[in-house]
Amino acid sequence: MSAQSKQTLGEFIIDRQEDFKYSSGELTRLFNSIRLAAKIVSHKVNQAGLVDIIGAFGQENIQGEQQQKLDVYANEVFIQTLINREIVCGIGSEENDDFISIEGKDGNNENKYIVLMDPLDGSSNIDVNVSVGTIFSIYRRVTPIGTPVTKEDFLQKGENQVAAGYVIYGSSTMLVYTTGNGVNGFTLNPAIGTFYLSHPEMSISEDGGIYSVNEGNYVHFPQGVKDYIKYCQAEEGNRPYTSRYIGSLVSDIHRNILKGGIYLYPTSAKAPNGKLRLLYECNPIAFIIEQAGGKASDGFNRIMEIEPTELHQRVPFFCGSKNMVEKAEEFMSLNK
Numbered sequence: 001m002s003a004q005s006k007q008t009l010g011e012f013i014i015d016r017q018e019d020f021k022y023s024s025g026e027l028t029r030l031f032n033s034i035r036l037a038a039k040i041v042s043h044k045v046n047q048a049g050l051v052d053i054i055g056a057f058g059q060e061n062i063q064g065e066q067q068q069k070l071d072v073y074a075n076e077v078f079i080q081t082l083i084n085r086e087i088v089c090g091i092g093s094e095e096n097d098d099f100i101s102i103e104g105k106d107g108n109n110e111n112k113y114i115v116l117m118d119p120l121d122g123s124s125n126i127d128v129n130v131s132v133g134t135i136f137s138i139y140r141r142v143t144p145i146g147t148p149v150t151k152e153d154f155l156q157k158g159e160n161q162v163a164a165g166y167v168i169y170g171s172s173t174m175l176v177y178t179t180g181n182g183v184n185g186f187t188l189n190p191a192i193g194t195f196y197l198s199h200p201e202m203s204i205s206e207d208g209g210i211y212s213v214n215e216g217n218y219v220h221f222p223q224g225v226k227d228y229i230k231y232c233q234a235e236e237g238n239r240p241y242t243s244r245y246i247g248s249l250v251s252d253i254h255r256n257i258l259k260g261g262i263y264l265y266p267t268s269a270k271a272p273n274g275k276l277r278l279l280y281e282c283n284p285i286a287f288i289i290e291q292a293g294g295k296a297s298d299g300f301n302r303i304m305e306i307e308p309t310e311l312h313q314r315v316p317f318f319c320g321s322k323n324m325v326e327k328a329e330e331f332m333s334l335n336k
């Protein structure tokens, strides 16, 4: 099927206006802004090595991580694209210490959506030409429209998300999102700057053959995780599973959706709450995984029911094929 005959993202959004029925065009315009920012970042990523975008930026973010130049660049592109289009009333980003409240030109902001984002996911892979991504999560504000946003608007449970998605900058650039009516994936044709519907109605199999975890941390893992990894490696039934770990959350999740598998980032002695951030990594990915028919938890509780307390809080993350996550949870509860 030639690209021309595939539906473009713009056409798909228009056709699926029922997905945006409460938004009077705001959500459509918000998606158009995210689409634009993704194309700009994709263009820069593809030039990594040719332009000055490789390496550390020389400053740490609030999480004590060395910011990469591409982290800062992607953060700027997404924030400026959203602010310039006056399309949101607040932004929360991995690269900003605190949430950003956006005042409209007259001091008021009549917009009702806030965006939480991980502008560049998989930062450790930027310099080695391995696929990286962007993750976003959209909520309707809970405080009155027209007033400055407060942290209440950001600290909402994942199940309140209006939409969520990721962009993967890999062999091709894709945008995958959900608004609660299934998951669809679009591939960018960089020659004409258009996203085409390449992966309609994405779903993850209930059982898979891939497990994704940084086994370098094995000795620090809780007993339940150690036992589950041993289970994955046992010669029994359709096991041992294959071990695949890219070290970019978006890329590991995308592969596991397409092939079936489980991704784990548990607690460890080094990371007592895990590494991944609830608001702009785990919640949006959990929304997509659940909409694709999979499961996402912290080993015990559904990720999207966790009540957030901080913008950059971390949680353990178990997500992927439903039966595989349930098996891992079984081992966790045996070693509670």
Ligand SMILES: O=P(O)(O)OC[C@H]1O[C@](O)(COP(=O)(O)O)[C@@H](O)[C@@H]1O
Pocket: 094, 118, 120, 121, 122, 123, 124, 214, 247, 248, 249, 250, 275
């Ligand atoms: O190197 P580790 O400890 O396995 O961590 C890898 C994980 O950390 C991350 O890079 C964290 O995300 P950021 O790059 O956005 O900080 C995930 O993409 C990835 O899954």
Ligand SMILES: [Mg+2]
Pocket: 118, 120, 121, 122, 249, 281
């Ligand atoms: Mg990340």
Ligand SMILES: [Mg+2]
Pocket: 071, 094, 118, 119, 120, 121, 122, 123
């Ligand atoms: Mg990041």
